[in-house]
Amino acid sequence: MVKQARAARTRRSLIRAAAEVFAEVGFVPASLGTISERAGVSNGALHFHFANKSMLAEAVEAEAAESIRRITEAAQARQGDPLQAVVDASHELMSALAQDVMVRGGFELAGDIARRVRSPLREEWQRWVEDGLRRAERGGVLAEGVSWADAARVVVAATVGLEVLGAKDASWLSHQNMTRFWELLLPRFADRRHLRTLVCSGTQPRTAVPAPARARPTHPDP
Numbered sequence: 001m002v003k004q005a006r007a008a009r010t011r012r013s014l015i016r017a018a019a020e021v022f023a024e025v026g027f028v029p030a031s032l033g034t035i036s037e038r039a040g041v042s043n044g045a046l047h048f049h050f051a052n053k054s055m056l057a058e059a060v061e062a063e064a065a066e067s068i069r070r071i072t073e074a075a076q077a078r079q080g081d082p083l084q085a086v087v088d089a090s091h092e093l094m095s096a097l098a099q100d101v102m103v104r105g106g107f108e109l110a111g112d113i114a115r116r117v118r119s120p121l122r123e124e125w126q127r128w129v130e131d132g133l134r135r136a137e138r139g140g141v142l143a144e145g146v147s148w149a150d151a152a153r154v155v156v157a158a159t160v161g162l163e164v165l166g167a168k169d170a171s172w173l174s175h176q177n178m179t180r181f182w183e184l185l186l187p188r189f190a191d192r193r194h195l196r197t198l199v200c201s202g203t204q205p206r207t208a209v210p211a212p213a214r215a216r217p218t219h220p221d222p
Contacts, residue, residue, distance in 0.1 A: 007049075010039075010049065013039040013040065014035065014036070014045075014046055014049055015059045015102075016102065017035050017038035018039075018056040018059070018105065019060045019063070020101050021034055021038060022105040023101060023105040023167070027053070027057060027115045032046055032056075035053075057109050060109060061109055063106065064102050064121055065120060065124060067096055068093070068103070068121065068124060068125060068128075069124070071092040071096060072089050072125075075089035075092065076132070078203070079203070081198075082133070082135040082136040082139060082141070083136040083142070083186075083194070085132055086133060086136070086155065087200065088202045088203055088204060089129075090155070090181075090182075091178050091204065094166070094174070094175070094177075098166070098173040106121055107167075110122050111164060122160055129156050129159075133148040133152045133155070134152075136148065136151075140191065141194045142189060142190065143188065143189060143191050146188070175201070175202075179201040182200035182201075183200045
């Protein structure tokens with residue numbers, strides 16, 4: 001049991017270190033040597049868990065996708081209003097990109113065309129936004145003349161754009177930026193009677209954004 005727990009810690013440390021390195025330099029420049037050093041383990045331990053860099057990238061993306069699912073499912077469960085759920089989830093996505101290295105690394109991989117691998121991360125986000133706005137249209141909360149498809153394209157383009165810009169300058173991911181986006185957009189998107197019930201800043205309390213943490217070294221044994 002002790003050996004299994006140590007192996008699980010080593011694997012977790014490697015995935016986190018890989019996410020950090022991918023977020024910093026991208027997939028192609030990232031080296032397994034840099035990742036193992038960042039994780040505080042030997043190259044042998046890394047290869048015990050992951051045969052190659054692509055397998056590490058897949059593990060990072062899987063972790064990031066699970067984080068996005070938690071964000072979207074929580075927003076949907078918390079809100080009876082599908083449009084407010086989209087607002088809330090967009091704030092939580094920006095917060096995760098700013099605070100969670102696994103999410104940052106996953107989205108960096110998703111946008112790395114050099115990998116030549118189709119990533120599900122952005123597609124999953126797009127599908128969820130589309131579903132939420134489709135439900136908003138059915139519920140009569142979108143303004144007359146605004147289709148769920150048009151609204152979804154704007155929201156997805158804006159949030160993915162902020163994600164890309166935020167990789168180089170974290171200020172793009174700020175709560176203030178996302179709030180201002182919704183202040184500009186919701187008067188156009190939402191039915192006037194429904195607009196006054198919406199909270200552009202999101203309904204979840206905000207917390208301070210901590211500095212990104214580096215991976216903690218683990219025992220070098222696999």
